Amino acid sequence: MSTDHRRIVLFDLFGVIARHQRPGALEKMAARCHTSTEAFTTAYWIHRPPYDAGRQTASAYWTDVLHALSRPADADTVDELRLTDIDSWSRVDDRMVTYVRDLRNRARVALLSNIPADHADVFLTAQPWLHDLDHLAFSGRIGAAKPDPAAFRHCVVALRATPAEFLFVDDREENVRAARAVGMDGHVFRSQDDLGPVIDAWLPTPVERSG
Template identity: 40%
Template sequence: MDAVLFDMFGVVAMDQSPTVREAMVEYSGHGHDAFWAAYWAPRKDYDRGDLDGPAYWQAVGGLLGTAFSPDRVERLLSLDLESWSRLNEESVELVSELADARVPLGLLSNIPPELAARFEERHARLLELFPVLGLSCRIGHAKPEADAYRWCLERMGAAGEVLFVDDNRSNVEAARALGLRGHVFTSVPELRRALGRP
């Protein structure tokens, strides 16, 4: 492996906190299925930076038939940020090992503006491990769009084989279509085996 391009959430950081997910649904005043359908529908636009947090939550509210007040938007935005803010320390340890071994690293994350700012504030040392940071809201492309991968590859300058690691199979398949190797992340031990780093 000449270089590794990582996904953030579900790999280096944890997926959404189940506890906070429940709190978001309860606070919204809507049913579980309706809330999550509305939550995900405009998410790609939010991740790409086409919407900021308040505009995103107004879009979610519109799909739910609710005009969220500014106070409710602020609370939902706060809960959303909290739900995505946990690191996978086992993954961070592996990334640190790769960085110490001078393996070229990149991060390609679908991440909205407010969450990117939070990670820069709270997890700067983690982000510094990645010389190439492909944050969707900053590069204007979100996975599985081909230009999201190309943006990272151009800046990584890897002359050989690049492994893309993501917990979302469709994102991995999109990377493979561009000639990258792909690994669907399920656990750090399994990823270590794929990297030959027991």
């Protein structure tokens, strides 16, 4: 077990610390494919799970999306879509970033995100503060995506802890239910203002030292 016995707050990334996909991004990629936004969105998400979980390369994913739309999967189109997609998931909530960084004074802080490996590489370069966290679990690197129990168990093993030492914070209820099923506490994120009191109540009260 770890010698650091502080409790662990395990954060989701998108919809909690980072913003959801940039508005208009799917429409932009659909236009590049000369197809409707509805058809593109369906193909984009149906083929996403293996890419998120690291079982498929970016090139293979975009080839599948384009073939589903009956479009040619030439290298230039694939690369343009890949880069547009990465950029569409690049925004963070600066207020939440500050909160998460400050929280490390009171708890261990880790991240569990459904994100393809190539997206993660770019995100890490743009957001170097992530390297200060106690653990980063990106689905495309660990081979498991939420709500798969294996994603949560990876974090338990990596942090040499027990599930009961974790509070998992995610904006999707199905992911929070999955975390609870493996023994973690869980909180469905709605806002930082709602989250703060939950974490304050969950973390043990510091013991004051006598002078």
